[in-house]
Amino acid sequence: MEWKLDKTSRTPLYQQIVDELERKISYGEYPPGTRLLPERKLAEKLEVNRMTVVHAYDELSARGFLERKRGSGTIVSSTNWGVFSKNETNWRRYVEGGSFRTSYPLVQRIREMVSEGDIDFDLASGELSKDLFPTELLQHCLKTCPFPEDLSYVHQQGFLPLRKTLSSHLKEAYRIKASPSSILITSGAQQALYLITQCLLSPGDAIAIEAPSYLYSLPLFQSAGLRIFGLPVDENGIIPRDAQKLYKEKNIRMIFLNPTYQNPTGTVLNKKRRKHILEIAESLGIPVVEDDPFSSLSFEEHHHKPIKSYDTNGNVLYIGSLSKVAASSLRIGWITGPEAVIQRLGEAKQQMDFGLSVFPQTIANELLQSSSFLIHQHHLIRELKERRDEMIQALKDVLGDEITFSIPMGGLHILGKLNKKVSDKQLVEQTIKNKLLYMPGSIYGMGDGYVRFTFARLRKEKIRDAIGRFSQSLHSL
Incomplete structure (x- = not known):
């Protein structure tokens, strides 16, 4: 193995091994029947835990790239070559080869949950709740505006x-x-x-x-x-x-x-x-x-x-x-x-x-x-200010000295800093289990423990319950 793993990368180590082995197999560097290093030897060579290599080999075997037989070691598949058959395209190489980068994993995870809709409280989405949209005004505009x-x-x-x-x-x-x-x-x-x-x-x-x-x-x-x-x-x-x-x-x-x-x-x-x-x-x-x-x-x-x-x-x-x-x-x-x-x-x-x-x-x-657009704006600002105030009070009452935050004088969000050490990834997953979403500060270039709550996405009467659900998630870690 000539390559080195990038231990500073966001990509997990096992995934880096999967990607490199798949590339070598795809490009014919490791033709069918090639015997790979045993898990322990490869782990020593790459300076990683043996289970990291086991995980990578397991994934490649599941995809049909490798064959693993007791007593024979791990070899490149010679019978089930899956995506490398002449009639099938290895689309993953195309997907990962473009210049356009995908969103960060935590962002993808949160968006995935938003789209699935199985969430009780959305404090993550930076947009208005349904009742704040000027629906009637837009319907009126649709009816009255001249058709081009x-x-x-x-x-x-x-x-x-x-x-x-x-x-x-x-x-x-x-x-x-x-x-x-x-x-x-x-x-x-x-x-x-x-x-x-x-x-x-x-x-x-x-x-x-x-x-x-x-x-x-x-x-x-x-x-x-x-x-x-x-x-x-x-x-x-x-x-x-x-x-x-x-x-x-x-x-x-x-x-x-x-x-x-x-x-x-x-x-x-x-x-x-x-x-x-x-x-x-x-x-x-x-x-x-x-x-x-x-x-x-x-x-x-x-x-x-x-x-x-x-x-x-x-x-x-x-x-x-x-x-x-x-x-x-x-x-x-x-x-x-x-x-x-x-x-x-x-x-x-x-x-x-x-x-x-x-x-x-x-x-x-x-x-x-x-002329109704200005009326809508005034109504929207009044509603958002009430929701901001409700969230501020809920944060004080429910989380108390567990969080430090500043009071925004406009916009849709409140940024807070949790006053104990937490992992963003673990907290996001725990809140998802409890059917709540928020935005972790790490996706904005901050360290773990920062939270951004959107107060525009929920009705006023649901905000306190949402902060309560977040508190439960935090305490269950």
Whole structure:
């Protein structure tokens, strides 16, 4: 055996052995009948426990790659060669060979449970509960909005009437000046991030993101071959000079920020730092990508102006969406920035999907123009604040000094730190057994023991029961 195991990798050691042996068999390096090293000798060679090798051999035998006979050892299968027959494709090699990375195992596990639906309390999903969607308003928009006469492909940057409406909306709500030609409609904010990483950056480029950040849970940066460096977050957001330092040390080419009610911390980058990070980015000649899903969900009397509203030189790409305020399945997001950049991203999007369907864009246009949309926003903020307060009280009453947390002044989440040592993986599995989901801090780049609870996904009367169920899970470890 010539290879060495990577003991720092997220991939389990037994899986690394499985993958390497499968590759060698697939490529003919170990032809049928090849006798492999005995379990104990291979374990010694790879410096792992013998049971790690046993596990790997068992899995390969179950798939038909190996034959294990008492007294004869382990050999490459000569009769049941399964996926290597001429009439059958080894699809696993294709699936694992692409450049697009899969989500982290814990994220996959939680999403799997969400989709199965066998859960009593969902504190993980970062979206609204059914009763908070403006269902009646959307139904009204669907009935009253004019059916588009032209059903051909829309402009590569999106439905022009919607871009005009967004231009007015951004100016009135956020003091952002953006012409329709400087706006691109996307299928939610995540597609906006994907387009930016694929079109404006190259493999090997260094970027800066907040630490912690929900972006750590997105594999799109790894898929693009980018090098990620963290900007620590305190109670007032990132410290701008940290970005300046990273530029000198790592030559970062872009800064990604979620400055208002940041996910997962709930912090707000203060006005002084917003202006400072913009000044630094301008002086260094690097862009800032501002992801702003929560500005419209503020519990404070005053709203925080986006970094983009201070941008006079076109250094900021601003991302917004209707996912957190209307409906995640509407799939309406947008990017605004310099026209040349927006045109480039629009051209790439057209190559991907020939543009978003005109129907959700028409509905979104009607929604944003409706006088009832502002009423919905006020109602939504009031409901979310009540649920946040209910969760805060439940955390104090049920968990008490077992958890430390800060109180968010907007958004959908509360981040807490458990005051005893726990394993994220074990706690997630225990809560799943108890039919509850939450997001562990490790997927955001934090250590074990941090928890992110979404207070928007459950009705107010269920929140205390959910925290009680979490407490039971924690105590049963």
